[in-house]
Amino acid sequence: MRLSQYFLPLLRENPAEAQIVSHRLMLRAGMIRQSSAGIYSWLPLGLRVLAKVEQIVREEQDRSGAQEILMPTIQPADLWRESGRYDDYGAEMLRIRDRHERDMLYGPTNEEVVTAIVRDAVRSYRDLPKNLYHIQWKFRDEVRPRFGVMRGREFLMKDAYSFDIDQAGAKHSYNKMMVAYLRTFARMGLKAIPMRADTGPIGGDLSHEFQILADTGESEVYCDKAWLDADVLAADVDYDSDLEPFYREWTSRYAATDEMHDAATCPVPATELVTARGIEVGHIFYFGAKYSKPMGALASLADGSTVPLEMGSYGIGVSRLVGALIEANHDDSGIIWPEAVAPFRVGLVNLRAGDAKCVAAADDAYSKLRAAGAEVLYEDRDDSPGAKFATMDLLGLPWQLIVGPRGVAAGTLEVKNRRSGERQNLPAEAALNRLIA
């Protein structure tokens, strides 16, 4: 993509309303614009990242055996009256009335809708287990939205719902999601740690929240130092095998949020304990028959008797993750995207837009990189070199390929790694090969 043609409204100064770094950088880098409090439009650059995050989430859900569906944002109030949550949920739920005076709502979550679907379709233990997920916009009318997309009112969330015939099956479904979540966050270059959590308003008796570590995280977390070296992608997990050993391994190390941590009883010695800031990006729950029972989602067993389905639900804050990724990956100059979620892999910079030789060299690099399938943002505008460098650092693409008069004269291009800051002058061919690899 040529920057001269791209819709990328950059801000040189920090907008007054943005306090935390990810919010500031997302606005400055032209990723989002606020529409109203806690509600944002996603501009081309931001949408690319959102789509990449979403796709990683999708791939890992699919890999675990979950199946994608798409449920509505607007839901009928009657379903929520069945579960009893219509009155329980409070002002956070955005209530709407349609032209026929029917009570509707903008869904803050989808337990009721999915349970109704499954209740009408599933009759027998033979139809189970099932795990259905969707990636859909939700709305929670937060009293005080803040932190940009990290705590908006409208947000994109992946939520999965598992249905099993018994508790053992439900635990296996839970374990699958535990594994899928660990893999999902690891693929984005994040260190995500499952922590035993309160089950809150969703209820149930088994729950973990996934906290990623970032200096600017909103809550304090404590964990065993061993977490920092853990590599969840090392193991190639067979989702059909017994996942209990895996579950035990990943929940045995100490990890606790502020509320759950007590220095006096902490089993990890102080020298082995890491204190850090965390951002919650996922939450998994097992809650048994909390919804299936009142809503009548039942299945027959082999002996002819009928039982309510055993359920769990599993959320990942997809839009929040974009903010969280920046909180975990930035410096004073701007964003530093992990490769897996970078909006473009390479920022190609022509330092002299008016110079025929530089233009020819940059155009050539652009077409070769694209032909090789690399995602390239091509800075082809006429601007001062300093401004171009500052823009590239702000955008945070993993690699910068710099074409300038000095290099062109010598037949070299400069490759810069955004994260390390390392620069290298290489013959043009070698530079391109480095970025294509």
Added chain:
RNA sequence: CGGGGCGUGGCGCAGUCUGGUAGCGCACCUGCUUUGGGAGCAGGAUGUCGGAGGUUCAAAUCCUCUCGCCCCGACCA
């Protein structure tokens, strides 16, 4: 929802106390010069001062009401 703050050109702000022709920096447009870390000079365009009502000869400025946004707290993917 309790407490606090802010709405002035695209962005950041001054001007409000003490009423008197709406300003600055950046960005933007034109031209020339420049070109390896946010260039220089010259010229130019851009405002219902959040909105409504009131006081006054006169309101960005004073009064009343209202809308929006932000921060701290309580609450949450």
